[in-house]
Amino acid sequence: MTRDQAFYSALTALDRQAYVPGENKRLYDKDPSSLKNRMERENKIVESLEKAVELSGLKDGMTISFHHHFRDGDHIVNMVVDTLARMGFRDLRLAPSSLSDVHAPLIQHIKNGVISHIETSGCRGALAKAISQGLMDDPMVFRSHGGRAAAIEEDEIHIDVAFLGASSCDPFGNANGYSREGEEKSMCGSMGYARVDAQYADTVIVLTDNIVGYPNVPFGISQRLVDYIVCVDDVGDASKIMTGATRFSTNPHDLMIAEATSNVIVHSGYFYDGFSLQTGSGGASLSVTRFLREAMIEKNIHASFALGGITGAMVKLLEEGLVRRLLDVQSFDLDAAQSLKNNRFHQQIDANYYANPYRRGAAVNQLDVVVLSALEVDTSFNVNVLTGSDGIIRGAVGGHPDTAAGAALSIVVCPLMRGRMPSVRDHVNTIVTPGDTVDVLVTDQGIAVNPRRPEVAERLEKAHLKVTPIEELARRAERITGKPDPLPFGDKIVGICTYRDGSVLDLIRNIT
Amino acid sequence: MKITTPASAGTMESGDIMIEIESGEQQSVEVVLKSSVANEFGKQIIATIRGAVEEFGLEYAVINAVDKGALDCTIRARVFAACQRATGSDAFDWGKRA
Secondary structure, X not given: OOOOXXXXXXXXXHOOOOOOOOOOOOOOOOOXXXXXXHHHHOOOEEOOHXXXXXXXXXXXXXXXXXXXXXXXXXOXXXXXXXXXXXXXXXXXXXXXXXXXXXXXXHHHHHHOOOEEEEEEOEOOHHXXXXXXXXXOOOOEEEOOHHHHHHHHHOXXXXXXXXXXXXXXXXXXXXXXXXXXXXXXXXXXXXXXXXXXXXXXXXXXXXXXXXXXXXXXXXXXXXXXXOOEXXXXXXXXXHHHXXXXXOOOOOOHHHHHHHHHHHHHHHOOOOOOOOEEEEEOOXXXXXHHHHHHHHHHHHHOXXXXXXXXXXXXXXXXXHHOOOEEEEEEEEEOOHHHXXXXXXXXXXXXXXXXXXXXOOOOOOHHHHOOEEEEEOOEEEOOOOEEOOEOOOOOEOOEOOOHHHHHHHOOEEEEEOOOEEOOEEOXXXXXXXXXXXXXXXXXXXXXXXEEEOOOOHHHHHHHHHOOOOEOOHHHXXXXXXXXXXXXXXXXXXXXXXXXXXXXXXXXXXXXXXXX | OOOOOOEEEOOOOOOOEEEXXXXXXXXXXXXXXXXXXXXXXXHHHXXXXXXXXXXXXXXXXXEEEEEOOOOHHHHHHHHHHHHHHHHOOOOOOOOOOO
């Protein structure tokens, strides 16, 4: 390096320092080894989960997080919490994006004091039943997907260590829910919820059963966010993580509801070339796609994008050119995951992009129409998707309140009764989505429009779709089923259902 | 009318009710109910079963019912069928409003 006096005088004038080889210890030294060697030596892979936990600095009372993209096939949560219990941790706060049937072993860890608090979007199975019966001293806090993203971003949930399972990961941390290199053992498609944890957690540990060569492109989680990588035998049970294509319902109630819903969309005023759409994965709401497809072809209407949990049915519309783009925060079936992997117009998005209530551009705010399922709807259009008719926790908030609030037209679908249980009633057990964000209810026995949207009711009536007051639907259900006796709720609060901004919508009490 | 043989009607399918009926030792109508909607409708279901048995004309019976959310019309139909079978009655009054 030849530098003269003039160079140094100029630097003094610029108030800058000259580069001195070896001076800045934070710089990496040049490493002449090959990429092959570096992947072997210089990687972020640690030999065991215990070692990664030690390196993370995890302490009693801290918050750990997980994602639920492996659904009921997930092995990560149980494996990690078992390990932490063995290592002697206590009073941990669990903040997974959701929980399901497979997480029943957490009951023991709650009883033993390893876990003292849980924040999640949903809970099912034996764990949910135990929580409903008063297992925990601290009530479980339920948040929507958008509400969780906002709470993490605003540091209401501070994640100390995120344990994120991945279908593939390279030695430096580029991770994804599929792999373009060889066959992944299991595939979950989009890792939309995990991406928020990766971005905001103090320490990020990726667990994978499939280490691939660098760089693992495209990636869902960037290497810059990942601290440690642990190889595990399997991240989950592939057959429970994903099944082929979600099958269309053959239940005649579902089909009646789906056809009526498609008609509502077509005549709602929001069915135009370039409209946007989200449908859920429930029986009726999934089948809407099939009826709507026919209407789109017939009237030569295309959707600019479809959002959300993506299913094979939506992928088919993309491939037929009826939908121009897919924004995918969660892939519901193998067809969706394959499409995410292979189609560049099928884009992986994170939960912040999807539904953060404080983001003006959040994708839910760009929705024209959303179709959502419900367990119960009351005569003020409040919706419950969290607690069953027996009062026991058995569902998930998911993106329900986010999309209902964001979409120009939110349509809730459910049968008027399920067996002897009326779905439309005077009061829901738990308010998950407030009625002022729900516009239309479609049941197998009639359509109701929220009085807040008289213009929608008018358009439907003009198209000769019969609109019934929601009170009449509730009365009709009660005439057939009888009036249910009040549930045996106790005095202990076992769950807090929050709205997108963290404010409390409803409380869940124990069932005795 | 008397029960001559134990009998049953119905299925364990969702939306149905399984009724098993036999003559008991008590001089009354006993109903043992297991129901998926016991908390909300247990009392109403037992009342419906009792009412149907009495309407059929039986004074003594022990009934085991396993309910999967059946509506009242279904419950009454299953009880009547079980009673018919248990009493060997073949006098079907189809015109009578059930």
